[in-house]
Amino acid sequence: MKKFDIIPAIDIIDGKCVRLSQGDYSKKTIYNEDPLEVAKQFEAIGISRLHLVDLDGAKNGEVVNFKVLDKIANQTDLKIDFGGGIKTNESIQSIFDAGADMATIGSIAVKDPELFYTWIKKYGSRKILLGADVKEEKIAISGWLESTELNIFDFLIQNLENGLTQAFCTDVSKDGMLQGPSIDLYKKITLQFLELKFIASGGVTTMKDVYQLEQIGCAGVIIGKALYEGKITTNELKNFIKDVV
Numbered sequence: 001m002k003k004f005d006i007i008p009a010i011d012i013i014d015g016k017c018v019r020l021s022q023g024d025y026s027k028k029t030i031y032n033e034d035p036l037e038v039a040k041q042f043e044a045i046g047i048s049r050l051h052l053v054d055l056d057g058a059k060n061g062e063v064v065n066f067k068v069l070d071k072i073a074n075q076t077d078l079k080i081d082f083g084g085g086i087k088t089n090e091s092i093q094s095i096f097d098a099g100a101d102m103a104t105i106g107s108i109a110v111k112d113p114e115l116f117y118t119w120i121k122k123y124g125s126r127k128i129l130l131g132a133d134v135k136e137e138k139i140a141i142s143g144w145l146e147s148t149e150l151n152i153f154d155f156l157i158q159n160l161e162n163g164l165t166q167a168f169c170t171d172v173s174k175d176g177m178l179q180g181p182s183i184d185l186y187k188k189i190t191l192q193f194l195e196l197k198f199i200a201s202g203g204v205t206t207m208k209d210v211y212q213l214e215q216i217g218c219a220g221v222i223i224g225k226a227l228y229e230g231k232i233t234t235n236e237l238k239n240f241i242k243d244v245v
């Protein structure tokens with residue numbers, strides 16, 4: 001069986017573990033004051049990978065929460081993809097120096113694609129994860145605060161032609177709403193881009209969603225609010241991980 005990654009999301013504001021609804025910074029729920037504690041809980045049930053998002057960084061345009069990354073990288077064995085505010089050669093190097101295994105790049109891949117392509121060449125495609133946020137199949141950037149006219153399919157084609165091998169897509173209309181993921185959109189993407197290691201994100205609410213995403217050919221799923229709200233339990237995840245290993 002092809003490996004399918006369960007990737008919990010830890011979103012950081014002011015060093016705390018939070019979740020937003022539909023990317024709205026005013027709709028913020030704090031789930032834990034200590035993200036390291038949350039990361040260790042995930043690791044304890046067999047999770048091996050973490051999606052760590054610096055929401056302060058995404059908003060400010062530069063990485064802010066280095067300390068959280070450094071702590072989790074040094075005190076767990078989790079493979080961390082880290083995003084939020086990575087805009088320059090210095091900032092991408094600094095997150096790798098702080099212990100990130102992968103850099104999650106969103107806005108800069110839209111605003112300065114040539115710089116993004118140089119990072120794929122320099123660090124290798126396994127170290128670069130494209131994060132494509134989407135509203136009605138159009139790319140949204142800057143922590144979802146800005147919409148563009150760029151179509152997700154054209155965007156992925158451009159990036160694959162420049163060496164990209166892995167990406168995730170978040171449907172902003174679904175994110176944090178616990179209404180189920182955009183199965184149809186993700187199915188279209190996995191069918192069109194067979195060579196892409198594609199990870200689903202946004203709206204995942206139940207284990208049924210997880211099984212569905214695995215069935216349509218996704219390489220993994222990023223789960224946020226459903227874990228913190230207890231819609232998906234640690235026991236359910238434990239059992240799933242045992243089945244796919």
